[in-house]
Amino acid sequence: MRRGTRGLAATATALALSIGMAGCGGSPSKQKTGEVIIAFPSDVDTIDPHQFRSVAAYGVVGNIYGTLLQEDYAAPADGTHEPTGRNTPYLAKSATWNGDRTVLTFELRADAVFADGSPLKSEDVVYSLQRALSDVGYASAVGSWLNVKDPEKDIVAKSDSLVELHVTHYSALIEQFLTFQIFPILDKSAAKAAAAKDDPWSAKFFAKQATGSGPYTVQSMTQDEGVVLKKNRRFTASNLSGAAETIQIKSMPDPQQAYLALQKGAVDLVTGLTPDIAQAVSKDKGLELYDLAYSDIVYIGMNNKDPLLKDVRVRRAISYLMPYDALRKDVMKGYAGAAYGAVPHPMKDALDDTGRRVAYGTNPEAARKLLAEAGVSPGELTLTLSVPTTEVSLRQSAVFIQSALAKSGIKVELNEMSEADFNSNLGKMQMYIDSWYSWGQDSVYQMFFLLKSGLFTNYTNFANKKVDGLLERAMATTDAAERRSLSHQAQQIVIDEAPWAFLFTRNTLIGARRGVSGITHSNDANLRFDKLRVTQ
DSSP: OOOOOOOOOOOHHHHHHHHHTGGGOOOOOOOOTTEEEEEESSOOOOOOTTSOOOHHHHHHHHHHSOBSEEEEEOSOBTTEEOEEEEEEESSEEEEEEOTTSOEEEEEEOTTOBOTTSOBOOHHHHHHHHHHHTSSSSTHHHHHGGGOOSOHHHHEEEOSSSEEEEEOSSOOHHHHHHTTSTTSBOOOHHHHHHHOBTTBTTOHHHHHHOOOOOSSEEEEEEETTTEEEEEEOTTOOSSOOTTSOSEEEEEEOOOHHHHHHHHHHTSOSEEOSOOHHHHHHHHHOTTEEEEEEEEEEEEEEEEOTTSTTTOSHHHHHHHHHTOOHHHIIIIISTTOEEOOOSSSOTTSBTOSOSSSOOOSSOOOHHHHHHHHHHTTOOTTOOEEEEEEETTOHHHHHHHHHHHHHHHTTTOEEEEEEEOHHHHHHTTTTOSEEEEEEOOTTOBHHHHHHHHHSTTOTTOTTOOOOHHHHHHHHHHHHOOOHHHHHHHHHHHHHHHHHHOSEEEEEEEEEEEEEETTEEOEEOOTTSOOOGGGOEEOO
């Protein structure tokens, strides 16, 4: 699942000013412990859990709705809740498989209610899962991984508190996916009341209204400013005794503004820090930097149907010319890992279990030989590299790459595009620089969406029948060792075919005032607001 991390519209001047103020060491003013204020680099555009949305909107939706299961966390270490790799009942009291693991039965909590006090029943669960698997939004593409053949027949309410999920075959991903915020529990009666002939799934209603089933409820929403959430006192799935009474979500697309607000104590947390500002936060004695490693890969996508890029030798040559060390050190300031293929560390079943291996090192001589074999003479190749203007680190990376390829006689023309234009042209561009993060960090899931033939998210038009077959077999098997082996084979073919240049992985960077703890290193890279604590 693609994470909308763009939106940091910072200028070089603003970044330089931020760094210059890094050593100021201003003492943040103390906040009331009953309130946590969080700055996001975007506005909350929609709170419909089944629509693509902004970073801030994902942050909100994951906290106003509850799911049947939840990712489990270990006790916080250094203020961070780390995942245990287990999924536990949340709005469900229990989740039990039958003997051949084709039916998963959920028993709902007896005390589960919506924020308005109405009881949460099995009919709400059935409606919610069927809506997620419908054509109302993008979640249906992810929902196929639940192995549900017919949502109308296979999701069944057996009583007010029992729900059966019938699947074609077992997969460990089923339970993990049901922890994702795209499978929240909505109030069926409220949804039906808002439905219309041209809007059967109440999309207009859910865009701005919430039938809360999570630890927080929406108190107010103001466009271009933010959202105020209030603790849901009727929520019983977790202990909210130490949680903040209110959470303020502020839209701060300018990273300099967000950093200054953090220094002054006007906000408690800033998400989506740029590497430059992360460095400044790390040097400020009044602030804390949370540097969380994820498999959020930044890559150069090469259109495999383009006449100049169809030859694998050309793609490999380009991969050998990338300035990998400079990108990690100078652009990302060290807040990045190596990317060994399309499934980088720390993703499950990655070929690299260290985070230090690279698929193609910088090797101009190897590149020269490959280009000569492909019949490409020095100075003959001119390519266009598209980049979204809203991504500072991607724009900076593109400049480094342009310079590196020029030294080997390849001219690269940079095409800076608006976010909307960039997204609408994915799949058509000759080369582009982008990032992708898959919730759950599963290798087969990652390759399926980005590299399987014919999928709309396969933006490089890569097509390899052997990879397709390996992924299909990996999806079907219930044997973990076999799945890992199939994944490894597919990963190696992708590395050899070089549909991408695998640049680096980006860490998630969060700045906080001293005394703020409870950061969650979650599989969807979103904060769990009920775990946040302010001690001063």
